[in-house]
Amino acid sequence: MYSLTAILHATDRSADSLRLEEREIPTPGPDEVLVRLGYSPVNPADLNVLSGTYGERLELPGVPGNEGAGVVRALGSAVTSCEEGDVVIAPRCAGFWQQYRCFPAAELVVVPPGISERDAAILSVNPATAWLMLREFVPLKAGDWIVQNAANSAVGQWVAQFAKARGLHTANVVRSQAAVDLLLELGADCCVLDVTNFANQLRQAITGPCPLALNGVGGENARQLTRALQTRGTLVTYGAMSRENLSVGGGQLIFKDLRFVGFWVSAWLRQASAVALQSLFAEIAHTILAENLRFPQSKLFPLTALADAISASEAGGTKVLLEL
Numbered sequence: 001m002y003s004l005t006a007i008l009h010a011t012d013r014s015a016d017s018l019r020l021e022e023r024e025i026p027t028p029g030p031d032e033v034l035v036r037l038g039y040s041p042v043n044p045a046d047l048n049v050l051s052g053t054y055g056e057r058l059e060l061p062g063v064p065g066n067e068g069a070g071v072v073r074a075l076g077s078a079v080t081s082c083e084e085g086d087v088v089i090a091p092r093c094a095g096f097w098q099q100y101r102c103f104p105a106a107e108l109v110v111v112p113p114g115i116s117e118r119d120a121a122i123l124s125v126n127p128a129t130a131w132l133m134l135r136e137f138v139p140l141k142a143g144d145w146i147v148q149n150a151a152n153s154a155v156g157q158w159v160a161q162f163a164k165a166r167g168l169h170t171a172n173v174v175r176s177q178a179a180v181d182l183l184l185e186l187g188a189d190c191c192v193l194d195v196t197n198f199a200n201q202l203r204q205a206i207t208g209p210c211p212l213a214l215n216g217v218g219g220e221n222a223r224q225l226t227r228a229l230q231t232r233g234t235l236v237t238y239g240a241m242s243r244e245n246l247s248v249g250g251g252q253l254i255f256k257d258l259r260f261v262g263f264w265v266s267a268w269l270r271q272a273s274a275v276a277l278q279s280l281f282a283e284i285a286h287t288i289l290a291e292n293l294r295f296p297q298s299k300l301f302p303l304t305a306l307a308d309a310i311s312a313s314e315a316g317g318t319k320v321l322l323e324l
């Protein structure tokens with residue numbers, strides 16, 4: 001039996017660098033699980049993998065796709081942690097742009113029935129990033145404020161929703177009125193447009209302590225975020241959508257004694273114990289279901305329209321999901 005697999009041969013963006021090829025469906029080893037992958041997004045990180053500019057290189061030829069979800073189809077003889085028919089994710093694995101794949105059973109997280117396979121495909125990266133950035137850097141208490149840019153990104157939408165679920169307030173920077181409307185629907189407390197000196201508006205809107213800023217953009221935009229932070233506040237940088245270097249105001253740094261740190265969810269997940277991994281996704285899934293949180297909207301493309309899916313992701317405006 002054969003199935004389709006996307007294989008990256010080079011990062012030169014030539015027409016031939018990413019090809020769909022037929023491969024034999026693998027048989028799981030004793031500790032492995034065969035999964036029929038159903039959906040996988042084209043995230044900004046995938047675009048960087050394709051162009052060879054991500055934090056780690058894909059060994060070529062290799063299968064791209066940093067996250068996804070599928071249904072268990074066959075179990076190795078020693079596997080007891082999941083069953084045929086379970087929807088699963090594999091948050092520490094890559095290579096999701098293919099129809100069938102064997103995973104080590106220990107790497108799989110079973111997704112609870114309330115979350116669809118399609119939504120599960122975008123559970124590993126962005127919700128975990130938002131959740132961990134709210135947990136790992138600053139002790140936050142109900143009533144605290146968080147300020148973030150790219151707030152309508154998938155990460156930003158999760159930040160706004162998880163924060164609200166914890167009784168935290170968010171001040172959000174976006175680039176369009178449609179994004180303002182979306183964030184307010186998701187429970188954001190305040191939204192400002194990315195205009196010159198937008199920090200002035202943020203400072204007026206923020207009415208309590210603001211110890212944490214989340215930066216997915218960089219450049220001057222990040223400097224404006226720091227102007228809204230309290231003394232000894234922390235700016236966590238997790239993305240650089242503007243592709244501009246972080247701008248740091250010397251006065252802010254010195255007189256407010258700010259902290260600047262980076263966060264990469266892949267590194268966090270890799271160092272996590274099996275227990276920490278399972279409990280992270282159990283907590284995230286529980287919160288999503290208990291609080292009835294909304295997954296970002298996505299547009300579906302069949303795997304056979306991979307080139308169109310990549311162009312749509314590059315154009316932005318919506319999360320792009322491959323139907324595998």
Ligand SMILES: NC(=O)c1ccc[n+]([C@@H]2O[C@H](COP(=O)([O-])OP(=O)(O)OC[C@H]3O[C@@H](n4cnc5c(N)ncnc54)[C@H](OP(=O)(O)O)[C@@H]3O)[C@@H](O)[C@H]2O)c1
Pocket residue numbers: 043044045125126129150151152153154155156174175176179216217237238239240241242243263264265266316317318319
């Ligand atoms: N460090 C980590 O562990 C980690 C994990 C997940 C994601 N990320 C990073 O987080 C960022 C967002 O990822 P995502 O999947 O949530 O993205 P997404 O849903 O595709 O959203 C992209 C966001 O970037 C904004 N944007 C695009 N170009 C911009 C520019 N030149 N200046 C300002 N904003 C710009 C978009 O705003 P408009 O809608 O206005 O265009 C949108 O809010 C990416 O950089 C991604 O690589 C990092």
